[in-house]
Amino acid sequence: MEFESIVGVGAKTAERLAALDDPERALSEGDVAALARAPGISTGRAAAIARAAIRDEHDDAGEFLATDRAREIYRDALSLLQERAVTDHAAHRLETLYPTGSESRVTEVREWVATAMEREPRQDVLDALDGVAPLDDPSRDRIRDRCLATADAERHAEAQDEFPELSVEVVEDARGLADLAKGYSTVIALDEAFAGVDIAGDVQVRPDALETPEEVVPERVLSFFAHNRERLEAAARVHRTTDLDPPVDLARLDEALAGLTEEGTIVGDEELDRLGRAVDDLDAAVSTAESVANDRLREAIEERDVTIEGADLLSLVEQGAGVDSLLSRELADEHAAAIDAARDQLVDSLQLDTGEAELATRAFPEEPTFPVEHDEGVVNRLREDLTAARDRRATRLKRDLATEFADLQAGCDDLVGAALSRDRELAVARFASDFDCVLPEFGGRGVAVEGGRSPLLDCAFEDVEPVDYAVAGPTLLSGVNSGGKTSTLDLLALVAVLAHMGLPVPADEVRIERYEALHYQAKTQGTLDAGAFEATLREFGELVSGGRKRLVLVDELESITEPGASAVIIAGILEALDGETTGVFVSHLAGEIREAAGFEVPVDGIEAVGLVDGELEVERSPKKDSLARSTPELIVEKLATEDATDENEVFYERLLEKFE
Numbered sequence: 001m002e003f004e005s006i007v008g009v010g011a012k013t014a015e016r017l018a019a020l021d022d023p024e025r026a027l028s029e030g031d032v033a034a035l036a037r038a039p040g041i042s043t044g045r046a047a048a049i050a051r052a053a054i055r056d057e058h059d060d061a062g063e064f065l066a067t068d069r070a071r072e073i074y075r076d077a078l079s080l081l082q083e084r085a086v087t088d089h090a091a092h093r094l095e096t097l098y099p100t101g102s103e104s105r106v107t108e109v110r111e112w113v114a115t116a117m118e119r120e121p122r123q124d125v126l127d128a129l130d131g132v133a134p135l136d137d138p139s140r141d142r143i144r145d146r147c148l149a150t151a152d153a154e155r156h157a158e159a160q161d162e163f164p165e166l167s168v169e170v171v172e173d174a175r176g177l178a179d180l181a182k183g184y185s186t187v188i189a190l191d192e193a194f195a196g197v198d199i200a201g202d203v204q205v206r207p208d209a210l211e212t213p214e215e216v217v218p219e220r221v222l223s224f225f226a227h228n229r230e231r232l233e234a235a236a237r238v239h240r241t242t243d244l245d246p247p248v249d250l251a252r253l254d255e256a257l258a259g260l261t262e263e264g265t266i267v268g269d270e271e272l273d274r275l276g277r278a279v280d281d282l283d284a285a286v287s288t289a290e291s292v293a294n295d296r297l298r299e300a301i302e303e304r305d306v307t308i309e310g311a312d313l314l315s316l317v318e319q320g321a322g323v324d325s326l327l328s329r330e331l332a333d334e335h336a337a338a339i340d341a342a343r344d345q346l347v348d349s350l351q352l353d354t355g356e357a358e359l360a361t362r363a364f365p366e367e368p369t370f371p372v373e374h375d376e377g378v379v380n381r382l383r384e385d386l387t388a389a390r391d392r393r394a395t396r397l398k399r400d401l402a403t404e405f406a407d408l409q410a411g412c413d414d415l416v417g418a419a420l421s422r423d424r425e426l427a428v429a430r431f432a433s434d435f436d437c438v439l440p441e442f443g444g445r446g447v448a449v450e451g452g453r454s455p456l457l458d459c460a461f462e463d464v465e466p467v468d469y470a471v472a473g474p475t476l477l478s479g480v481n482s483g484g485k486t487s488t489l490d491l492l493a494l495v496a497v498l499a500h501m502g503l504p505v506p507a508d509e510v511r512i513e514r515y516e517a518l519h520y521q522a523k524t525q526g527t528l529d530a531g532a533f534e535a536t537l538r539e540f541g542e543l544v545s546g547g548r549k550r551l552v553l554v555d556e557l558e559s560i561t562e563p564g565a566s567a568v569i570i571a572g573i574l575e576a577l578d579g580e581t582t583g584v585f586v587s588h589l590a591g592e593i594r595e596a597a598g599f600e601v602p603v604d605g606i607e608a609v610g611l612v613d614g615e616l617e618v619e620r621s622p623k624k625d626s627l628a629r630s631t632p633e634l635i636v637e638k639l640a641t642e643d644a645t646d647e648n649e650v651f652y653e654r655l656l657e658k659f660e
């Protein structure tokens, strides 16, 4: 794949992406976490690259979010969704959702979303998801007891690539192999030509070694599984608590994992445990056995009165014989019994098998001595035999388990992948259910929202009052102070962004025109200086001349300059937006703008229905074709109708007339 063909990916980024294991897969699947593993690529950058790759695929050149406020609304919407993902990985992957005018992209996401919304976000599934993360490779420890050998330079290079944890040596001939066998416990020759050579030591000829890494370096796959155990167990739990069909036999995986310690060594094999204990306890067992024999013998000697004829004693002394001969003559049976006891003690305490026991008995020779002493040479041989048996068994078990894991590995990748993808789906399901969402319908002109409730408001979602608002073409939105004009624009923007991301929207029903861009101009804080005013006007100049189909939302543009000029400018912009473009302009100057405009600009209004305890009671849904009365007007009306006395009635009445 030509990475540089993706918009925004230059030569340097392309080179960084190429360092990944499988960048094509990461790009085509929008795997942000995998892309962020490339050197020097942050998660944010990875998300942007993934989005650019999707854009590329859908021939989607345009940027939907045309202003800062539009981008803010997108960020807020995305955060609400990401907060509902359990794993960081799923949260990152959700960044690949972005608003677009590309119908094919929106349709693709909507199909996925429709299934996602059916998922049930049960607590046990969310708990299980907590431990899931993509499988990753632990650092590989160098293995020093084995080496590979070949006479072929090309194979040498291949083997070095495949087995970075092993030494790979070049050998000319069998002599070279024999030299290596002196330094390594195992030498694995890669060339068929070495088959049949007779060399002392563990020299194996394995021309297939490169294809069976799990047999050559079982430690690799074992440490991979030991390292990823918790993620795998969590992913297995996700499958057990949902309707997901496991891509791997979970019982088999459980069993394989049960045979592995956290360090990647084997557990649960009785024979290996026995051999390990025998090696570890050998010295202590020999010394106990020796004590047993000596205690018995001492007891026997103490209990015995030894009578010896003077002539015999003389002959023994003349022969220079020691007490041993006396022992053998007088206490032969007791000595034999003591040696038997020592041998039994050694064999029993180390649980030795018949072959090992045969050697172990020789550790206590029959020649009568006191005190009884073990034969260190025999004990050393026993130690070597037991150690070799233990290591052989461990190697065989490791290799068997590694082969089993190698068989399960592809399924395990899918197991984790499926759990993470369920997390993304559940984030959408929770978003939809937390904010009572529906999938919007595309079509018609403008936007029509029924029962829309914005989760971006500064109050608890259950306190948000539903808003109905349908708007098409250029429109002014008037309304009382703090009536909810800005919140209505936010709701329209949010609905437009979510709909064009392919996501459900927080409303009972929404129909929306398919747009290519959202131009949302936030309220300016205070009057702009000449330069900023010029820049803002320029932006509108570009906006009105742009050919793309866009939704235009503008909040109180009048604050950019003095009211008289503002009304004229806004009127001009409304005129320039051809009648086809839906543009909602919030303004307190609706009357003035209307007068300045060369056409009958529709004005909708958010109205106060009254004053309750000094607080305005507001009807949040804008009323069509209605210039909302201002708050001062409402207060004057209240004074004129409810509180007027004979003296001030005329004053209030006159004030009220001035508003009309």
Ligand SMILES: Nc1ncnc2c1ncn2[C@@H]1O[C@H](COP(=O)(O)OP(=O)(O)OP(=O)(O)O)[C@@H](O)[C@H]1O
Binding pocket: 457, 458, 459, 463, 464, 465, 466, 467, 479, 480, 481, 482, 483, 484, 485, 486, 487, 488, 620
């Ligand atoms: N649909 C709604 N449900 C509940 N509360 C709302 C709703 N819309 C707005 N509000 C509340 O009213 C407050 C004022 O809303 P908003 O800022 O949108 O009004 P405004 O008409 O734009 O005000 P201003 O006249 O100052 O521009 C919000 O902070 C919010 O608490």
